[in-house]
Amino acid sequence: MIPFLDLKAQYASIKDEIDAAVLNVLGSAQYVLGEEVAAFEREFAAYCGTRHAIAVNTGTSALHLSLLAAGVGPGDEVITVPFTFVATASAICYTGARPVFIDIDPVTFTMDPEKLEASITPRTKAVMPVHLYGQTADMAPIMEMAERYGLAVIEDACQAHGAEYKGRRAGGIGVSGCFSFYPGKNLGACGEGGIVVTNDDAHAHMVRMLRDWGQERRYHHTLKGFNYRMDGIQGAILRVKLRHLERWTEARRQHARRYTELLAGSGRVTTPVELPDRRHVYHIYAVRCGDRDALQRELVAEGVQTGLHYPVPIHLQPAHEDLGYRAGDFPVAEAAAREVLSLPIYPEMTQRQVEQVADAVEQEIHVH
Structure with missing residues (x-):
C-alpha cells in the first residue's frame, strides 16, 4: 500500500x-x-x-x-x-x-x-x-x-x-x-x-x-x-x-514535476498547473477526473491511498445552509468538488512510489 x-x-x-x-x-x-x-x-x-x-x-x-x-x-x-x-x-x-x-478560477x-x-x-x-x-x-x-x-x-x-x-x-x-x-x-x-x-x-x-x-x-x-x-x-x-522545510518543499516539487510528466497527455486526468509568477509548494497534488469516484475506488484496489479535498463546497454544507446559497450558485467550485482527487505526495516518497501511483492511474485509463 x-x-x-x-x-x-x-x-x-x-x-x-x-x-x-x-x-x-x-x-x-x-x-x-x-x-x-x-x-x-x-x-x-x-x-x-x-x-x-x-x-x-x-x-x-x-x-x-x-x-x-x-x-x-x-x-x-x-x-x-x-x-x-x-x-x-x-x-x-x-x-x-x-x-x-465568490467562485474560483478553474485552473488554480x-x-x-x-x-x-x-x-x-x-x-x-x-x-x-x-x-x-x-x-x-x-x-x-x-x-x-x-x-x-x-x-x-x-x-x-x-x-x-x-x-x-x-x-x-x-x-x-x-x-x-x-x-x-x-x-x-x-x-x-x-x-x-x-x-x-x-x-x-x-x-x-x-x-x-x-x-x-x-x-x-x-x-x-x-x-x-x-x-x-x-x-x-x-x-x-x-x-x-x-530547518528542513525548504528541502522538503523541493522534494514535493520534484515529485509533482514527475507526476505531471508521467500523466501528461492523459486521457482521464488533468494535472495541476503551476503559474509562471508563482511557487507552488504542493501541499496537495490534486488531479481532475470526470469519473473521480470510480478512479478513487480503482486506485485503492491497486494499493494507492488517495484523498478528497474537498468533496462538498462550504455553501452546500448543512452547517452553513443558513447563508442561503444553493446548488448552482458557484458552478466552478461545484465542478471542482465533484472532480478533484488528491494523489499521495510527501517528501519521503520515493521516485519509484511516484511512478507506481502514476502507473496505477494510467493502467486504469487503459481499462476504460
Missing part, C-alpha cells in the same frame, strides 16, 4: 532532533509559550519575510484573531471562496460576521478576482483569499480592489508554507497571513498549531493580546481575549522542522 501521507517516515528521518527538542522543553518546564515559541516566531517571521509572527494553537484561531484584529465583527461581511476547508468560513462566523462567497482553484467587485457591499470589511493546495491566489488584482474599497486582506495561507507570488512569500502580502501546523501540513506540528504573520505593528499587538486573554501584562485585561496560546513542545518541534 502506498499511503496518502506518511508521518512516521518524517519522524524517523529527524527523530534525534525532535526527541532532543522535546526533552529540552520538558527540562525547562516552559510548557505554554516560553522561549521556544518566541524563537520559532522570530524564525518563521524571517522565513515569510514579515516583521511579526504570533504563534497560536490552531490555524483556525489564527484566522479568527486576524479577522478580529482587522476590526471585523457582527454585521460585517467577509468575501471568501466556498472551495476550501470549512475553517475558512467558520472563523468568519466566530466574529459574528457573514461569509460572502483559488479566488477569481474578476468576481470580487460585484460582491462588495457597504457591509464588506475584509477579503480572505485562500492559497489552496499550496499555490497562492492571484493577489495583485485582489490587493488593488481591496485598496480601492478600503478593505483588509487576510490571507488564508494554511496550506501554503513557503509558497510565493511574484517573488513574495505567502502571508506577507495582505495585512496578515494565517498558517496551520496541523500534522499533515507541509510544516506540521506533533499536534495542533497555527501562526499569524504580519508587517503591521498594531495588528501584531492586537493578535498577541487576543491569543492570551486580552492581557497587556499578566492579570491586566485590556480586551476580551481567548486562550489560543501555542504550547512550548509544539514550538520546539516546529523550530526543528522549519
